[in-house]
Amino acid sequence: MKIRTIALFVGLASAGSMMSINASAEDLRMSWWGGNSRHTATNEAVKEFEKVHPEISVKTEYTGWGGHLERLTTQIAGNTEPDVMQTNWNWMPIFSARGEGFKDLREYSNVLDLSQFDQSALEAGTNNGKLNGIPVSMTARVFYYNKDTWAKAGLPYPVTWDDLMKAGPVFKEKLGDEYFPLMLEGRDIIAMNRSFMVQKYGIPMIDEASKKFAYSDEQMLEFFKMYEDMVNNHVTPSSKYVASFGKANLYEHKPWINGEWAGVYMWNSAINKYNDNLRPPQSMELGFYLMQKGADDAGLFYKPALMLSIGKNSKNPEGAAKLINFLLNEPAGYNAMGLARGVPLSLAARRALSLDGTIKDDDLSVAGLAQIDDLPKKLITSPHFENPKILGLFEEMIEKMDQGSMTVEQAAKEFMSQGNRILRRAIK
C-alpha cells in the first residue's frame, strides 16, 4: 500500500516537473539547498531580478540539505535539472568529470562579469578548462580555539607546529586527562597533515596526472606519524576515545559542549554552529595559522563554499547567466542576498556589504576569511582529495592504529596501496 502511494506521488511529481519544462522558453528554474534565511533571501533577490527583467520568469525549487544531492542526481540523470543550480565543489568529479556536465560559464562572459572574481577561485570551479561553477563564496580550514579552556590552561595560542605539540601535555597536566587543545576527526586530520606537508615539501597530496599520491613512501609514513605523535602528546583525542561516544556530529558531543575539546581545524564558513553549541558563557576565537619556518605556501584547503552552475540542458543559458550575474554582482541582487551564502566573493558585493556594515569584522567566520586572504596559497587542492572512499580509508587506518591492530608503518603502507587503487578508479 505504502509503496503504491509513493509511486503515485512520484508519478504526479514527475508529471509536474515535465509540465514546467514545457512551459515558455523564457522561464528559468533555479534550485538550492539551505535553511530558512537562505530561502527567504534568495526568493527576495529573484523577485528583484524579475522586476528588472520582466521578460524572464524564474521558478525556484529549494530544500534542506538532507536528500538534496539525491534529488539533484536524479534530475541530472533524467536530463531535467534546473537551469541554475547551487552546487558543491566536490560534486564536480561526480557530475562533470570531463567538464561536460555543466555549461562553460566563460561562454557567457558578455552578460556575466567574471572580472569581479579572484582568478584562483575561478580556477577551482574549472574542470578540464571549462568553468563549470562560479564560486559564490570561498572557504578554508583554519584554527579556532575555545577561549575559556585555553585561558584555564594558561597558554597562549600556538604559532608553530611545535607549540601545538607542546600544548598537549600542559592541558593534560593542568586540566586533566579528558581535556585536549584540539579535537580532530579523520577528515580534519588528513587536511591538517596535508597542510603541514605542503609547507614542508611544497608538494600536493594527490597527483592527478599520474592518478596516485604524490608522496614517497617515507613522506606517507611521516604523514601518519604526525597523527600518532599528536595522540601520544595528548594534542588530540584518539579515534578510539571519540568512538566511545557513538556516532554524532562533533559539536553535538558533550565534551565539545562542555569545553573539554578546546579547538578545531574547521571551515571558516561552518564555525558558527560550533561556537553556538558551546555551553555559555564559553566562546571561540580565531587562532594563528600554524606555519613552518620559511614556507611559501600555507597549504590551505581553500575551496569554494558554494557555487552556482548552469545545467547542460538549459534552453536559455544566457538568461540563466544574467540571473547569476544579478545575484552576485548587481546591487539589487547582492543586497537582497546579504550573507545568506557566506561572505560573497564578488568584489563589488563585498565592498558594498562591508561599507553598509552587513559584513562585521569581529564575526568568527569573517575573521577567518580575512586570515585566509592574507595567507600564501599556491597549490590548488584536487577535488579528489575529498573523495569519500579516500576519506573512509584514512579513517579506517587511524582507527586500526588506535585499536592497536596496525602499526603506523603498516597503516601508511596500506593507505598508499589501497588509496592509489581508489584514485586509479576515480580519476577519469
Added chain:
Amino acid sequence: MYENHRLGLLYISPYIIGLLLFTAFPFLSSLIISFTNYDLINPPEYVGLDNYRYMMDDDTFYQSMGVTFAYVFLTIPLKLAFALFIAFVLNFKLRGIKFFRTAYYIPSILGSSVAIAVLWRAIFSLDGLLNNFLGIFGVEAISWLGEPVFAMFSVTLLRVWQFGSAMVIFLAALQSVPQSQYEAALIDGASKWQMFTKITVPLITPVIFFNFIMQTTQAFQEFTAPYVITGGGPAKSTYLFSLYIYETAFKYFDLGYGSALAWVLFLAVAVFTAISFKSSKYWVFYSGDKGGK
C-alpha cells in the same frame, strides 16, 4: 470459468503490478548493473565480470562479510532462545499476563526505528545511561562503543531486545502443544525441564525452524542499528554488509560495484538458507513424521 480467471487476475493486479515494477524490475536491473561501471550520471559502461573480480582482493569486502556472519551467528541463537524463554514464561496462567504479553511486544513495534537506535547510542555512550548506572556501584566507565568487541555486543543487543514477533509466534506454537502430553509426562514423573526439552521443543521444531529462517534473512540485511549507533566503527568492527552496499552505491556513487555486492549478499543468504533447509530434516519434526525422516 475463464471469466472468473480474468476477474481474479484483475483483483490482484495492483499487487502484481507493484511486485513487477518495484521488486522484480529493480531486482533484475541490479543484476544487469552489476556487470557495468555506473555512477548514475554517465551512461553505464559494460565491464563484464570486473566488479566481481575487484571484490576478490577487496579487504573491506572480506572484513564486512566476516562482521555480518559474526553478527548473524551472535544474534540469532540469543534472540531465539530469549524469545522462546519469554514465550514459555508468558504461557503460564499468571495474573496480568495480557499486560506482560503486550509489554514484551512493544520493542518490536518500535522496531528498526531510528529513534530507538539514537536512544541506544545514548545508553551505551561513554557518558551514557549504562555507565552512569554502573558508576553507582563504583564500576569504572566502559567504552561500549569504542572497543570493537563491546561495540558489536551493543549493536547485537538492540536486535535481541526486539524479540517480540518471534515470541508471539512461539507463544502460539506453545499453546498448540496438547495438554495431554504434559499430563502423561507428569504421571511418568518427568521434571519441568524434561518436559520442556523432551516434549515442548521437539513439538515446536517446525516453528523454531520458521523463526530461524525469518530472523536470519532479516539479520543479514540489518542496517539501521549500526548505521545510527556506531556508523560501522570502530575500525569497521560493526560494518555490516548492508552498510557497505549502501555506502558504495549512494555515498561513493559506484552503483555497479554496489549491485555486485548486493548480489553476492543475496547468494550468501540463499546458500545459507539452502544449507539450513538441508539440515532441517535431521532436527525438525513435522506431525505425522516418525522422527528423523
